[in-house]
Amino acid sequence: MTEFEKRLLDGYQRGFPLTPRPYAGIAEELGVDEAEVIATLRRLAAEGVVSRVGAVFEPLSVSASTLAAMAVPDDRLAEVAELVNGFAEVNHNYQREHSFNLWFVIIAADEDGVARVIDDIEERTGLEVLDLPMLEGYHLDLGFPLQWN
Amino acid sequence: MELTSTDRALVAAIQNGLPLTPRPYADIGQCIGLGEEEVISALRRMLDGGIIKRLGIVVRHHELGYRANAMVVWDLPDDGIDEIGRRFSGFDFVTLCYRRPRRPPRWPYNLFCMVHGRERPAVLAQVDRLAQSCGVTDAPREVLFSTRRFKQRGPVYAPGPAIEAVS
Numbered sequence: 001m002t003e004f005e006k007r008l009l010d011g012y013q014r015g016f017p018l019t020p021r022p023y024a025g026i027a028e029e030l031g032v033d034e035a036e037v038i039a040t041l042r043r044l045a046a047e048g049v050v051s052r053v054g055a056v057f058e059p060l061s062v063s064a065s066t067l068a069a070m071a072v073p074d075d076r077l078a079e080v081a082e083l084v085n086g087f088a089e090v091n092h093n094y095q096r097e098h099s100f101n102l103w104f105v106i107i108a109a110d111e112d113g114v115a116r117v118i119d120d121i122e123e124r125t126g127l128e129v130l131d132l133p134m135l136e137g138y139h140l141d142l143g144f145p146l147q148w149n
Numbered sequence: 150m151e152l153t154s155t156d157r158a159l160v161a162a163i164q165n166g167l168p169l170t171p172r173p174y175a176d177i178g179q180c181i182g183l184g185e186e187e188v189i190s191a192l193r194r195m196l197d198g199g200i201i202k203r204l205g206i207v208v209r210h211h212e213l214g215y216r217a218n219a220m221v222v223w224d225l226p227d228d229g230i231d232e233i234g235r236r237f238s239g240f241d242f243v244t245l246c247y248r249r250p251r252r253p254p255r256w257p258y259n260l261f262c263m264v265h266g267r268e269r270p271a272v273l274a275q276v277d278r279l280a281q282s283c284g285v286t287d288a289p290r291e292v293l294f295s296t297r298r299f300k301q302r303g304p305v306y307a308p309g310p311a312i313e314a315v316s
Binding site for chain 2: 008018022023045047051053058069081084092093098100103130133134136139
C-alpha cells in the first residue's frame, strides 16, 4: 500500500462527497488529480481490496434479512456451500470453526422471501437451518479504522 | 422514513456501488431517469434519514491482511443486554454488534459481534477486553473464527438493474 492508498482507504469509508464530481473532491483533499483517484479505486477493486464505493444501507429499512447457520457434516460441506451460494439472496457465506460450521446472510425483498430461501435450502439438503434475524443493531457502521504495518 | 419508488430505484441502481467515473451521480441518474441533482439530494435524504448508514469505500478486511475474522457470540441476560451491546460497539475493533434470538436447546447465544484482527491471539485478547469492560467474563461465550469464505459480495438490497461498479 502506498501512502496515498492508505489515506484514501482511511479517509473515505464514510463521508464520500455528495458533489457532482466526488472523486475530484477527494483528489483535491489528497493533493492528487481526479484521474489518479479513479484509477486507484479501479485497481483496488480489481484486486479485491475494495469491495465497492457506495452506500451501506440499514438492512431492515430497504429489505428483510437474516443470519442463517447450518451444522453440515464435513463430507457434505463443499456441496452444501455451493448449493447455498447458488441463491442470489445469499451474500456472505463462511465456514466457521463450530458444530454450526456454515454461516450465511440472506437478504430478500421481504420476510416471505427470506423464509422461502430457508425452506428451500432445508428441503434440498435435508438439514436444519438456524434462522437468527437481527432484533436490535447497536453498531453504527462508521467503516473500519485500519492499522497499517 | 418511508422510501419512495424513486428511492427504491436508486437503491437498486447503486447497490453494487457507484460508477468509478468522473460524474457518478449523473451516470446513475441517467440509468433511472433522474437528474444528477435529484440523485444527490435523494442520497443525502437517505443518509440523513438513517436508511444509508454510510457512503464511501467498502473494504474487504481479508485482502488487507485482517485474516482473523471472528464472530463472537454471547449468552447474556436479556435485562441489560442493550447497554452491553452499545458498550461493545464503542470499541473500534468491533465492526458489527447485533442482538439475535436464542434457539434453545441448540443455540443459547443472544448477542453477536464481529471482531477483525490480523492474528488470532490479538483477537482473543480483544474479546477478553470486551468481556472485562462490561463485567461479563463469566457469561457463556464462543469465538467462531472463519476458516473459509465461500462467498462475499455486496448485498443485493433490491431487485432491479444494477450498474457495474467497475467499468
